Amino acid sequence: MKILFVAAEAVPLAKVGGMGDVVGALPQFLRKMGHDVRVFMPYYGFLSDKLDIPEEPVWLGSAMFQEFAVYETFLPGTDVPLYLFGHPVFDPRRIYYGEDEDWRFTFFANGASEFAWNYEDWKPEILHCHDWHTGMIPVWMQETPEIKTIFTIHNLAYQGPWRWRLDQMTWCPWYMQGHNTMAAAVQSADLVSTVSPTYAKQIQTSAYGENLDGLMSFISGKLWGILNGVDVERYNPETDRYIVENFNAETLDQRAANKSALQEELGLEMNEGRFLMGMVTRLVEQKGIDLLLQILDRFMAYTDAQFVLLGTGDHYYESQMWHMAARYPGRMSVQILHNDGLARRIYAGCDVFLMPSRFEPCGITQMMAMRYGCIPIVRRTGGLVDTVKHHDPLNQDGWGYCFDRYEPLDFFTCMVRTWESFRYPQYWREMQKRAMSLDFSWDKSAQEYVRMYKQVLGLSQTDLLPEEKRALGLPVDEPETSTVSAS
Incomplete structure (x- = not known):
């Protein structure tokens, strides 16, 4: 095609x-x-x-x-x-x-x-x-x-x-x-x-x-x-040259070096035990910045957490976040710019990733964060519903924390629950492994797009062609060969 x-x-x-x-x-x-x-x-x-x-x-x-x-x-x-x-x-x-x-x-x-x-x-x-x-x-x-x-x-x-x-x-x-x-x-x-x-x-x-x-x-x-995918070769904590220490789900101990390096790079207190929150986002209403402004000050006063923000957008939100960061030296860093390398270091170094979106057609940053072992805190909307499952501590299931209503109290409560869970390293580590084991590659999405293209062209909606399967690393059923004996 x-x-x-x-x-x-x-x-x-x-x-x-x-x-x-x-x-x-x-x-x-x-x-x-x-x-x-x-x-x-x-x-x-x-x-x-x-x-x-x-x-x-x-x-x-x-x-x-x-x-x-x-x-x-x-x-x-x-x-x-x-x-x-x-x-x-x-x-x-x-x-x-x-x-x-x-x-x-x-x-x-x-x-x-x-x-x-x-x-x-x-x-x-x-x-x-x-x-x-x-x-x-x-x-x-x-x-x-x-x-x-x-x-x-x-x-x-x-x-x-x-x-x-x-x-x-x-x-x-x-x-x-x-x-x-x-x-x-x-x-x-x-x-x-x-x-x-x-x-x-x-x-x-x-x-x-x-x-x-x-x-x-x-x-x-x-x-x-059709759910978006992530370029898993480009965003890979095992090979990413933008982070200090490469790691995978089986070598999570090495991830701590990235947290320390991020704290040092952004002028935060270097302490592995601090609850480090991150956001990489456009500073617009869609992304829930108004919710963040209503509860972040109180959460920072209530806990010993640290917070990192990377992004640009509405000047009002930029100035409000700058002013708040000034009240928490050594605990908050607001970077009003675009920087892909820093974004990756935030995924690899932060403990949690915030996405309190008013609406979210898909969202890709939460998938990137999970790939780097960063636990998402999201509102249940759009693609965040399709990618983040709420943590169930009783059954040790799920890989993130979710809230439903677009209300400051709901967001605040979800953040507090996540902060309390962080104090149990053994269970936190298992949740990180579950998040990192998810498959957000383009393989599945590409198959769906091919089906859509075939439909619009009026082509057969049969299974993928052998060459399409090989490209995705899927098993190919070879045609059976029969032997005909001559009488």
């Missing part, structure tokens, strides 16, 4: 949220399974710092009365062909934000459609579009029924420009339905997917549907929920 991923982000080149992890990792696994998968993304001004890009484009096009160029290279360290959409509007060294965001990504989607229609050297069978930035592509591709479209919702809260604004910027066909880009995309795409089974159900309710719950229920017959 020939599949073109169209997205605003792709790890390791451009990442703000989980979309970047998906677009950077999933194509690699699909190519191993024998499929011709390529990626189309904007040529941001900072990309030339990260990879070699040919000076000559492979294709020139025009859209929305603008000329653009497409350059071909590869995702770093992979065999995944990468097409970069070049235009001065993407020259600034940023991914999102700015007054021109609606225009620049609508232009990007238009350029991707023109490329799919007119680039003669390679024609996709499927355009896999990600979030509102590519939402107009399924609308336009209705003109070309031989090219199928799949639209993946990574975060329903961001729905793109309204219809009246789209009419000002670009071509909106007479058959287009929907009051904004997201609504138009889900109605026009051949199939729609979300990044976890629970989130696929939740967006059909008023609590999580972002005013599109009726529409999501209406298109539920073509709605898939």
Whole structure:
């Protein structure tokens, strides 16, 4: 199958949220399974710092009365062909934000459609579009029924420009339905997917549907929920070069060196017995930062815990966290920046990882944290339901701590329970082992995506082909050979 991923982000080149992890990792696994998968993304001004890009484009096009160029290279360290959409509007060294965001990504989607229609050297069978930035592509591709479209919702809260604004910027066909880009995309795409089974159900309710719950229920017959995976080779505590001491589930004693190193790096009191909490997140309301601000001060006063935060976001949340850190020198560290190496050291050095999300389509950081033996504290929502099982001390089952209601007291109570459990090292160690033994690789998810691609192309939904099984390391049933005797 020939599949073109169209997205605003792709790890390791451009990442703000989980979309970047998906677009950077999933194509690699699909190519191993024998499929011709390529990626189309904007040529941001900072990309030339990260990879070699040919000076000559492979294709020139025009859209929305603008000329653009497409350059071909590869995702770093992979065999995944990468097409970069070049235009001065993407020259600034940023991914999102700015007054021109609606225009620049609508232009990007238009350029991707023109490329799919007119680039003669390679024609996709499927355009896999990600979030509102590519939402107009399924609308336009209705003109070309031989090219199928799949639209993946990574975060329903961001729905793109309204219809009246789209009419000002670009071509909106007479058959287009929907009051904004997201609504138009889900109605026009051949199939729609979300990044976890629970989130696929939740967006059909008023609590999580972002005013599109009726529409999501209406298109539920073509709605898939496929859990994201983690690049287990890239994020591997046994081989990670960004952490001080490598370890695995059987050598957890070596993990303590990472905790000490993290405390030293961030200016915290170096004490292995301290309850060290971590967060790697965007500082936005979705991530439950308002809950954290209501209870963290009290929890820090009540316990001897330490806290580490890494991320950027709303200036209000940034300043509030900075002010709180100033009240707890040697116990709190707030790092307002993006730093993948530090994120890994937080996973490897912290005892617990906080994700009190208001909603969470999938969440990848909790899976990374568990892979590094860091116990998650999460709210039961979206993909957090699908990945974290509440600890049952009686039966020694589960690998995290969960709370239900989006209330400060519930979050506080869950944190206190976790802090008390930490005081029993033997049981804590067993919980870490259970968390680290979970399989969050892309193998299972890739199989589900292949089934979805086959459905949209009308192919047989039989088991995986032998070459697909071999790529995933699955057993292959060889055909039986019979001996026919001649009489």
